[in-house]
Amino acid sequence: MSIEWYVVLSSLLFAVGAMGILIRRSPVVILLCLELMLNAGNLALVAFSRMVGNQQGQVFAVVVMVVAACEVVVGLGLIVAIFRRKLPLDVDELRELRG
Amino acid sequence: MSATAWAWLVLLLPLLGSIAISLSFRAIPARVAGAIGTAAIGLAFLCAIAALVNLLGEEPDARHHASSLWDYASAAGLDIKLGIYVDQLSTFMMLVVTGVSTLIHLYSVGYMKSDEGYHRFFSYLNFFVFSMLLLVLAGNFVLLIVGWAFVGFASYALISFWYRRTTATKAGMKAFVINVVGDIGLVLAAFLIFRELGTFEYGEVFAKAPEVFAKGEWTITAICLLLLVGAFAKSAQIPFHTWLPDAMEGPTPVSSLIHAATMVTAGVYLIARTHVLFYLAPTAADIAAFVGLATLLIAGTIAIAMTDLKRAIAYSTMSQIGYMIMGVSIGAYAQGLFHLMTHAFFKALLFMAAGSIISAMANRQDIDRMSGFWKAMRFTSLMLLVGGLALAAFPLTSGFFSKDSILAYAEARGGMYTWMAIGGYVGAFLTALYTFRLIFRVLPGKPCKEAQHLIDTGELYHGPAINPATEELEDAEVGFPGAHHHIAEQSWPMAVAMALLGFGALFAGLIQVPGVDNVLFGFLEPAFHDSPLAAIHPSVGAEWRGLAIGGAISLLGIATAWLLWAQRPGLPAAFRQRFRPLYELAVNKWYFDEAIDFLIVRPALATGRFANSVFERFVVDGLVTGTKETVSGAGGLVRVVQSGFVRSYALLLIAGFAGLALYFLLSSS
Numbered sequence: 223m224s225i226e227w228y229v230v231l232s233s234l235l236f237a238v239g240a241m242g243i244l245i246r247r248s249p250v251v252i253l254l255c256l257e258l259m260l261n262a263g264n265l266a267l268v269a270f271s272r273m274v275g276n277q278q279g280q281v282f283a284v285v286v287m288v289v290a291a292c293e294v295v296v297g298l299g300l301i302v303a304i305f306r307r308k309l310p311l312d313v314d315e316l317r318e319l320r321g
Numbered sequence: 322m323s324a325t326a327w328a329w330l331v332l333l334l335p336l337l338g339s340i341a342i343s344l345s346f347r348a349i350p351a352r353v354a355g356a357i358g359t360a361a362i363g364l365a366f367l368c369a370i371a372a373l374v375n376l377l378g379e380e381p382d383a384r385h386h387a388s389s390l391w392d393y394a395s396a397a398g399l400d401i402k403l404g405i406y407v408d409q410l411s412t413f414m415m416l417v418v419t420g421v422s423t424l425i426h427l428y429s430v431g432y433m434k435s436d437e438g439y440h441r442f443f444s445y446l447n448f449f450v451f452s453m454l455l456l457v458l459a460g461n462f463v464l465l466i467v468g469w470a471f472v473g474f475a476s477y478a479l480i481s482f483w484y485r486r487t488t489a490t491k492a493g494m495k496a497f498v499i500n501v502v503g504d505i506g507l508v509l510a511a512f513l514i515f516r517e518l519g520t521f522e523y524g525e526v527f528a529k530a531p532e533v534f535a536k537g538e539w540t541i542t543a544i545c546l547l548l549l550v551g552a553f554a555k556s557a558q559i560p561f562h563t564w565l566p567d568a569m570e571g572p573t574p575v576s577s578l579i580h581a582a583t584m585v586t587a588g589v590y591l592i593a594r595t596h597v598l599f600y601l602a603p604t605a606a607d608i609a610a611f612v613g614l615a616t617l618l619i620a621g622t623i624a625i626a627m628t629d630l631k632r633a634i635a636y637s638t639m640s641q642i643g644y645m646i647m648g649v650s651i652g653a654y655a656q657g658l659f660h661l662m663t664h665a666f667f668k669a670l671l672f673m674a675a676g677s678i679i680s681a682m683a684n685r686q687d688i689d690r691m692s693g694f695w696k697a698m699r700f701t702s703l704m705l706l707v708g709g710l711a712l713a714a715f716p717l718t719s720g721f722f723s724k725d726s727i728l729a730y731a732e733a734r735g736g737m738y739t740w741m742a743i744g745g746y747v748g749a750f751l752t753a754l755y756t757f758r759l760i761f762r763v764l765p766g767k768p769c770k771e772a773q774h775l776i777d778t779g780e781l782y783h784g785p786a787i788n789p790a791t792e793e794l795e796d797a798e799v800g801f802p803g804a805h806h807h808i809a810e811q812s813w814p815m816a817v818a819m820a821l822l823g824f825g826a827l828f829a830g831l832i833q834v835p836g837v838d839n840v841l842f843g844f845l846e847p848a849f850h851d852s853p854l855a856a857i858h859p860s861v862g863a864e865w866r867g868l869a870i871g872g873a874i875s876l877l878g879i880a881t882a883w884l885l886w887a888q889r890p891g892l893p894a895a896f897r898q899r900f901r902p903l904y905e906l907a908v909n910k911w912y913f914d915e916a917i918d919f920l921i922v923r924p925a926l927a928t929g930r931f932a933n934s935v936f937e938r939f940v941v942d943g944l945v946t947g948t949k950e951t952v953s954g955a956g957g958l959v960r961v962v963q964s965g966f967v968r969s970y971a972l973l974l975i976a977g978f979a980g981l982a983l984y985f986l987l988s989s990s
Contacts, residue, residue: 243971252967317965 228269235262247312249304253297260290325388327372328407331415334365339447343867346440346580355433359426362450366419373412380915384409387460387524390602392634394463404460406523409799411850413658414590421582421665422450424818427576428673430458432680434702435803436572446578449475453583457590461521462511469507469551472502472584472698479569480581486799488790492567499564503554507591509615510547513540519645519808527597527851534601535875545598545605548591552609554590557639558646559615563914567636569631570790572802576631581638581672582665589645589661593849600652600852609650612639614744614931617643619911629676633759637712640748645726647745651738652854653730655845659833660727662841663719663806666825667711673809673819674705676765678804682771683784688759693768697775701809702764704819709760711826713753713879716872722830724749729835729867733859746874753878761886781806835864 235267240314242255264283308311338361349357367886370941376384389404391890405411426446429979433442456468481493515521517540518529534541552558558567575702583880592599592609599606617640624636641664648657678694678701679686695702711718714725724745733740758825771782786795811817832840855947859867886890896903906912962973 225953241976244975245967247968313967316967320965 225269225273231267232262232269235259235265241316243304247302247314249297249311252313254295256295256297257290260286280315322371322375323386324372324375324407324412325386325405327368327375328411328415328458329388329390330368330403331365331372331419332405332458333452334361334368334688334770335447335451335454339444339451342447343444346444349440351439351704351947352547353424355430356442357425358447359430361447362419362423362426365450365454366416366423369412369415369419372407373416375865376407376409376412377844382850384847388524389460393623399515401461401463403464403519404522405464405962406460407458410590410593410658411457413662413845415746416456417662417665418450418453418457418583418854420692421669421822422446422453422578424588424822425578425582425669427573427814428577428818429572431576431807431809431815432676432883433572433804434807434812435797435801437797437799437801437803438482442479442572445475445478446574446844449479449579449584453587460511460523462514462523462526463521466511467557468577469587471557472587473497473504476500476568476579479570479575482572482575482596483570483801484568485789485798486489486795488788492564492570496564496568499561502927503551503561504810506547506550506554510551512543513547514984517544523544523594527595528723530601531851536601538601539602539937542602542605542646543600545595545602546608548595548598549605549609549612552591552646553612554588554589555591555640556585556646558588558612558643558718559619560618560913560917562616562639562908563917566632566910568633568960569635570630573631573672573679576635577669577672577676580635581668585642586645586661586665589642589657590647590862592646593658594647596649596654596849596852596854597650599650600854604663608650610647610741613643613647613650614748614913615643616640616739617748618744618751621748621755622907623910625751628688628906628928630679630688630691630759630763632686633688633755634668634671634675637671637752638664640752642666644724644745644748648727648730650791651731651734651741652852653694653727654815654843654852654855656723656726656730658667658845659841660720660723662714663711663826663829665721666822666829667708667720668830669824670704670819671708671712673815673822674701675809676709677701677809677819678705680808681775681781683806684783684787684789684802685771685784686789688762690768691769691772693764693772694763696768698808698810700816700819704809704823705764706760706825707823709756713756714871715876715879716875716963717830719826719828719830720873721835721868721872721984722835725867725871726835726864727834728871729859729864730857732867734854734857748868749871749874750878751901753875756883757879757882758886761882765887781808781811835868880920915966 239255239257239259239262242258243252246252246255264286267279267283267286271277271283301311303318309316338358342349342357346354362386383404387404387406389402391403393401393403397399398600408740420523426443427444429446433439436442448749449472452468454468456465456472459465460466477493477497477500480496481490483489508528511521514526517533518526520526520529530541532848548563554561565580565585599609620640620643624640626634626635627636641660645657645660645664648654648660677698678691681694681698681701682691685691705738711720714721716967728742728745728749731738731745768776774780774782783806785795786804787793788795807815809819832838833842846855885896
């Protein structure tokens with residue numbers, strides 16, 4: 223298969239993730255969408271790696287997974303903390319940082 | 322040990338005393354603090370005597386030594402050492418300062434006994450003596466300035482010693498500010514000296530000055546005039562004198578030590594020390610002599626009108642320092658210093674006696690309230706009389722010989738200096754007049770309420786604790802005078818100190834009787850060999866003629882005072898009526914305070930107000946507010962973006978990246 227398919231799939235996944243972040247208000251779903259965007263990036267990295275013929279892109283993908291895992295830990299931790307303090311699980315309600 | 326080693330000890334002991342008292346004031350009782358303070362100065366006096374003995378063992382022309390401990394500041398072309406200069410002049414000053422200070426410390430042990438700030442007082446007093454010794458022993462102009470400024474601070478701290486009295490703190494500030502004006506003059510003079518001669522060390526400056534400067538050149542005149550600003554401010558000469566009468570707000574031992582015997586003579590010392598420079602600048606020296614003459618006459622007239630006992634003596638101090646300044650400026654160096662010494666004795670004594678009387682008056686200082694103390698306090702009255710006789714130059718007392726030696730020199734130098742001698746004799750008449758005005762009003766007559774109380778009960782009269790200047794009520798806590806007062810009759814340290822000073826006031830003149838002995842001038846004169854003016858000597862006959870005139874004038878003044886204030890007490894009131902403007906002039910201190918207020922203080926205040934209302938509001942505030950407005954305006958623009966909606970941040974982020982990507986895509990193709 224030519225590289226275009228992979229890139230198109232990756233772009234679609236990224237767009238889906240981005241749209242999800244923009245329109246959903248639940249922090250859990252936003253986190254999931256973030257993962258989707260990261261993995262879209264991973265897909266593109268692996269595809270290009272195959273195309274070029276070396277392993278650097280794949281190594282990058284692994285690194286991105288590690289970062290994604292960390293990010294999930296922090297994000298879920300935040301969500302649990304929000305839940306524990308009986309705050310609304312809605313990013314539009316949590317806007318104390320308004321300047 | 323060498324003379325310089327002893328001099329270092331002289332310098333060290335008061336400093337150690339001050340530090341020891343101030344560090345241990347919680348641990349040691351008041352008596353011990355007084356003992357430490359007095360002992361430190363007493364030991365310093367002994368060391369000063371040792372230095373003198375050492376110096377006397379040398380050839381008269383080799384009696385000058387410089388010694389330095391370490392480099393104070395060392396940089397390109399500049400080498401300031403922490404050094405002292407011991408010669409006849411500094412040894413003489415060292416002896417006078419430590420000697421009189423010892424007695425005044427002893428007096429304070431009794432006088433300040435009930436005061437809550439006893440430790441602080443002795444710590445300050447020791448610090449003052451250290452500063453004064455640093456001033457007279459300094460081996461270069463930098464260290465001189467250090468001592469000069471320290472002395473000013475010590476004076477400020479001691480004038481404001483009763484720091485809860487508003488009048489005292491204000492007087493302290495006034496003294497400090499005027500002294501700082503003098504400091505500025507001295508510092509600028511030192512800068513000029515360094516620019517022209519490239520050194521601060523006394524020895525080098527005085528050796529180089531005659532080679533570098535032509536006589537009467539403007540630079541050396543400027544240097545001397547700047548030195549004079551310092552000398553006048555410290556020595557309370559016109560027009561820098563207004564702080565001295567106000568300084569009488571301090572405790573009486575302070576008035577006695579700082580504002581009569583030692584600190585205010587620093588200007589005399591300075592002119593004597595830099596006599597080489599003043600010889601090269603005759604204009605400046607003549608200005609100094611005229612200012613001295615003007616001060617001695619003006620202060621003399623004011624002293625006649627003052628009704629405050631201590632302030633009257635303070636004006637007398639100004640007047641006597643006028644004699645000294647005039648003396649050292651016209652070339653009568655040793656004579657001026659001789660008067661400095663005798664003045665230290667009799668003026669310290671007068672203040673001590675005044676302090677004793679003020680104690681008996683429950684802190685009142687107004688001579689209109691006083692009378693009849695001869696019956697109530699015999700010893701104090703006797704000492705007041707002794708001090709008064711010496712001040713009025715009564716024949717054979719110390720002031721008689723010292724004052725007339727200056728005037729005889731002025732006459733011998735001739736020319737316009739003869740007129741100065743005549744002015745000096747007029748001043749001598751005023752001196753006798755105001756001195757015996759005080760004595761005739763305080764000592765004889767029917768005892769006043771306070772004196773009668775002392776005679777009847779043997780105890781001091783205690784009125785309500787008030788500030789004598791403003792009649793405000795006070796308490797006896799720290800910051801105000803102590804609850805109990807002490808008079809010489811009931812306190813042996815005060816009596817001992819006064820008796821010793823009384824002895825000095827009567828007989829110190831006998832070390833320098835024209836044609837009989839020459840102890841003091843013989844010792845001092847080698848220090849002034851480099852000035853041809855010191856070689857002028859009035860003949861013995863001329864000196865005795867001067868002494869006869871001086872003695873006659875003194876007796877005349879005393880007789881006039883007796884006539885006016887003892888014999889016919891109605892006369893002064895009649896005079897006051899007849900010569901109303903003259904009296905007004907004198908009692909308002911020749912309007913010097915008002916003139917300074919009008920010429921300097923008001924314009925300074927007006928400038929300040931202008932700066933506050935116009936410059937501050939429009940320029941400074943404009944700059945500050947403008948900056949603030951700019952920053953907050955820019956912030957307001959950026960703030961809009963910070964909505965708090967996470968999703969809008971995300972949208973901005975994504976849109977931004979999308980925009981960037983589009984840009985690169987479009988620009989690359």
